[in-house]
Amino acid sequence: xxxxxxxxxxxxxxxxxxxxxxxxxxxxxxxxxxxxxxxxxxxxxxxxxxxxxxxxxxxxxxxxxxxxxxxxxxxxxxxxxxxxxxxxxxxxxxxxxxxxxxxxxxxxxxxxxxxxxxxxxxxxxxxxxxxxxxxxxxxxxxxxxxxxxxxxxxxxxxxxxxxxxxxxxxxxxxxxxxxxxxxxxxxxxxxxxxxxxxxxxxxxxxxxxxxxxxxxxxxxxxxxxxxxxxxxxxxxxxxxxxxxxxxxxxxxxxxxx
Amino acid sequence: xxxxxxxxxxxxxxxxxxxxxxxxxxxxxxxxxxxxxxxxxxxxxxxxxxxxxxxxxxxxxxxxxxxxxxxxxxxxxxxxxxxxxxxxxxxxxxxxxxxxxxxxxxxxxxxxxxxxxxxxxxxxxxxxxxxxxxxxxxxxxxxxxxxxxxxxxxxxxxxxxxxxxxxxxxxxxxxxxxxxxxxxxxxxxxxxxxxxxxxxxxxxxxxxxxxxxxxxxxxxxxxxxxxxxxxxxxxxxxxxxxxxxxxxxxxxxxxxxxxxxxxxxxxxxxxxxxxxxxxxxxxxxxxxxxxxxxxxxxxxxxxxxxxxxxxxxxxxxxxxxxxxxxxxxxxxxxxxxxxxxxxxxxxxxxxxxxxxxxxxxxxxxxxxxxxxxxxxxxxxxxxx
Numbered sequence: 001x002x003x004x005x006x007x008x009x010x011x012x013x014x015x016x017x018x019x020x021x022x023x024x025x026x027x028x029x030x031x032x033x034x035x036x037x038x039x040x041x042x043x044x045x046x047x048x049x050x051x052x053x054x055x056x057x058x059x060x061x062x063x064x065x066x067x068x069x070x071x072x073x074x075x076x077x078x079x080x081x082x083x084x085x086x087x088x089x090x091x092x093x094x095x096x097x098x099x100x101x102x103x104x105x106x107x108x109x110x111x112x113x114x115x116x117x118x119x120x121x122x123x124x125x126x127x128x129x130x131x132x133x134x135x136x137x138x139x140x141x142x143x144x145x146x147x148x149x150x151x152x153x154x155x156x157x158x159x160x161x162x163x164x165x166x167x168x169x170x171x172x173x174x175x176x177x178x179x180x181x182x183x184x185x186x187x188x189x190x191x192x193x194x195x196x197x198x199x200x201x202x203x204x205x206x207x208x209x210x211x212x213x214x215x216x217x218x219x220x221x222x223x224x225x226x227x228x229x230x231x232x233x234x235x236x237x238x239x240x241x242x243x244x245x246x247x248x249x250x251x252x253x254x255x256x257x
Numbered sequence: 258x259x260x261x262x263x264x265x266x267x268x269x270x271x272x273x274x275x276x277x278x279x280x281x282x283x284x285x286x287x288x289x290x291x292x293x294x295x296x297x298x299x300x301x302x303x304x305x306x307x308x309x310x311x312x313x314x315x316x317x318x319x320x321x322x323x324x325x326x327x328x329x330x331x332x333x334x335x336x337x338x339x340x341x342x343x344x345x346x347x348x349x350x351x352x353x354x355x356x357x358x359x360x361x362x363x364x365x366x367x368x369x370x371x372x373x374x375x376x377x378x379x380x381x382x383x384x385x386x387x388x389x390x391x392x393x394x395x396x397x398x399x400x401x402x403x404x405x406x407x408x409x410x411x412x413x414x415x416x417x418x419x420x421x422x423x424x425x426x427x428x429x430x431x432x433x434x435x436x437x438x439x440x441x442x443x444x445x446x447x448x449x450x451x452x453x454x455x456x457x458x459x460x461x462x463x464x465x466x467x468x469x470x471x472x473x474x475x476x477x478x479x480x481x482x483x484x485x486x487x488x489x490x491x492x493x494x495x496x497x498x499x500x501x502x503x504x505x506x507x508x509x510x511x512x513x514x515x516x517x518x519x520x521x522x523x524x525x526x527x528x529x530x531x532x533x534x535x536x537x538x539x540x541x542x543x544x545x546x547x548x549x550x551x552x553x554x555x556x557x558x559x560x561x562x563x564x565x566x567x568x569x570x571x572x573x574x575x576x577x578x579x580x581x582x583x584x585x586x587x588x589x590x591x592x593x594x595x596x597x598x599x600x601x602x603x604x605x606x607x608x609x610x611x612x613x614x615x616x617x618x619x620x621x622x623x624x625x626x627x628x629x630x631x632x633x634x635x636x637x638x639x640x641x
Contacts, residue, residue: 035346062264086574087264094258104263118430124350125342144338145331147271148349154431156268156572165331220573224430238258242504245260247575 035121037129045131049198050229051172052134054209054217055108057234059191062087062106069188073173077162082170083110083185088245107239108194110185111136111157111170112220112228119149119158128167133198134229135174140166154224172196199229209233267578270568273587275329277560278595279322280422283356284448285455285556286318286363287415292452292483293366294412297404302475306539309371309610310459314452315411316367317602319360325595326356328586348428352421359418362411367606368392369399369407374609389609419445433502434567443494443559449487450527451556453480455599457549461542462607472539480539484531484552491559492524498563505570512577516562523555 038044062085070076070083088105113136120128120136127142128149138149143166150158150167161168173183177196181187186194197206210217210231218235219228238244293311296303327333339353368375376393378386423441430436457480499507499517507513530537530548537544569577582588 033346081266084266085264086262086266089261089263091259105260122347122349122428124344124347124353125338126344127338127342142335142338142342143332144335146329146349147331148347148425150271151429151568152431154572159269160271160331236258238260242572243260243262243574245262245575247262247577 033121034116037120037123037126038131043129043131043137045133045135045137045174046178047132048200049133050200051113051177051196052199052206052229052231053110053113053172053186054195054206054231054233056191056193056195056209057106057108057232059193060085060106060108060189061191062104063190065188065190066108066185066194069184070170073176073184074171076168080159080162080168082168083108085109088239088243105236105239108185109155109157110230111153111172112155112226112230113172115227115229116225118152118154118224118226122148122152124148131174135172135177136169137171137174138167138169140164140168143167154221154226155228262575265574267576268571270565270578270580272564272568273329274561274565274582274592275325275587277557277564278325278592279329280444280560280564281322281451281557282318282325282595282599283322283359283418283422284318284444284560285451286315286322287359287418288448288452289315289318289456290363290366290408290412290415292449292456292479294408296479297370297408299475302473303479304471304473304476306460306463306471306610307456307473307476307479309374310456310463311452312367312370313459313603313606313610314455315415316363317599317606318452318455319363320602321595321599323356323360324598325591328591348421348425352418352425355414355417355421359411359414362407362414366404366407366411369404371609372399378609386608419448431572432567432570433504434498434563434570437498437501439494439498439501440563443491443498443563446487446490446494447556447559449483450491450552453484454549454552454556455603456480457545457552459603459607460539461545461549462603463610474535476539477535477537481531481534484527484534488524488527488531488555492521492528495520495524510577513566516566520555520559520562523551523558526551527555 064085067081067084071081074082076082086107086109088107090103090105091101113130113134115134117128117130117136120130124146125142125144127139127144128136129139130136140161145160145166147160147167150160158167158169160166173181173185176183183194183196186196195206195209197204199207199210201207213233216233216235217231218237218240219231221228221241223241289311293308293315296308296311300308327336330336336353339350342350343354344350372393376390376396378390381387381390419441423444426432426435426444427438427441428436434440495517499513507517530551534548537548539545565580569580571578584590586594
């Protein structure tokens with residue numbers, strides 16, 4: 001089905017009965033109230049700071065060194081990842097001279113440590129929380145592994161760890177940051193594409209970068225109102241929200257197999 | 258711009274088939290609570306058989322459902338954490354309060370309603386049945402005020418279950434197919450299809466000889482109306498639900514067309530059996546089993562599609578993420594196990610009603626009063 005038909009059908013659905021109930025979903029107070037659960041003394045983190053990450057996509061070569069570095073550092077089970085680099089093949093169809101020029105686009109993915117984290121507000125036992133320094137954490141001794149946070153995360157950044165049987169996610173390597181070290185993914189990035197720092201400190205490297213590229217900073221799914229704190233430089237709008245692309249082949253079948 | 262995914266890590270399914278079982282059994286339980294209240298209010302017109310089937314559907318679902326739910330926790334041993342860390346803004350946490358209350362009330366209602374039947378077991382020749390008769394806890398009569406009060410409370414409690422289960426998925430903004438009013442409404446209306454399905458199955462488990470004369474036209478009317486209304490509403494809600502998302506279209510996927518088509522057919526089948534309900538003899542076991550199977554499959558498959566298949570839709574990438582039903586306890590074995598548990602409880606509980614009913618020598622067959630304007634309620638202590 002071509003994209004015109006597809007958008008027409010989508011619009012038809014919304015225009016008919018769907019349109020009558022859309023405003024109800026817009027008025028959901030749970031999407032606007034921010035919950036952090038950081039009252040306990042051991043949930044403060046480094047108060048006064050706000051950690052964030054800039055991913056400079058112009059420098060990412062898709063080598064997956066960050067993926068491996070994270071796996072070694074955080075010992076996620078084989079096949080489960082706190083961070084990974086997604087890869088897409090992109091061609092232009094705008095009639096430009098680069099029509100046949102196939103390019104690879106790489107998109108490092110990790111927890112966005114949102115300012116308005118949807119995972120925190122659904123957790124039924126307050127096992128997941130956001131420290132004062134913005135890092136979203138999981139207390140995996142309290143977690144009942146209901147996977148509600150996995151459902152609520154719009155970025156698929158969370159998973160149920162097959163070994164610990166609790167919710168798991170990127171912590172910005174908080175244990176390393178507290179010791180003055182860089183997160184494993186930042187440390188291993190060969191192109192220097194990942195930059196972490198305190199955005200409350202105007203003199204930090206990340207603050208300089210964000211000022212310098214303020215017109216070219218994008219976040220994933222801005223429409224979700226989650227206010228992500230992983231910022232991308234060199235991102236195309238076609239890849240910020242749900243990707244309209246061809247499917248990756250998980251299970252080759254048919255005549256093209 | 259043409260984008261093709263090259264390296265995309267699929268997201269594993271986070272809510273397992275256990276969740277489907279939970280929403281299936283607990284849905285049938287709260288819908289049965291509402292239907293039981295109706296049938297009890299109009300107890301002069303409905304039969305003790307139908308009321309017993311509904312009250313048992315309610316109480317058994319309220320026991321089996323929560324067990325399936327603990328299976329969906331990957332750490333079932335930590336269920337107590339819900340109570341040591343109450344979280345009033347999380348619907349799941351509120352559910353941890355609502356659910357045990359509903360289960361307790363459902364069991365209390367069933368016990369109160371079936372107390373006289375339990376007490377009558379002392380006349381049985383069977384030694385075990387005699388012992389079970391002690392569970393009536395005395396010879397006092399259950400008053401209709403007691404029954405009505407407890408049943409209304411159970412109904413209200415059942416509505417909190419409908420509310421929290423619906424709200425639980427509704428607040429998940431990251432999944433457009435859940436984050437819309439049509440999703441919880443679909444669950445609510447199809448819960449009644451499940452309740453009727455389980456009630457018909459229980460009727461089929463009751464012994465045949467006593468049943469032939471046990472039903473009223475109002476019984477058939479209740480089954481017919483509940484099935485018809487919920488199937489029509491579900492058929493209306495389904496396309497609204499399927500259309501109501503901005504970023505993708507279900508209609509361009511062959512797999513989804515098959516799923517939505519199958520659901521539409523199952524709703525039509527429910528309407529069909531609803532229309533036939535007034536012609537079908539409720540003591541005919543094969544007919545009951547067929548009607549029960551159609552409605553149970555309809556209710557169950559809707560939950561499977563809205564929970565499991567929706568999770569295969571990628572939130573960011575194109576997907577779909579692959580899912581294959583495992584054979585073990587996280588998959589087929591779990592589904593069969595829960596169904597087996599329900600059936601075992603139903604078989605045991607139906608004996609309470611059955612043994613008592615065998616002694617009833619009653620009235621005319623329902624067919625003979627078919628054209629009469631006066632219903633023929635079965636003579637029980639609850640109809641006075």
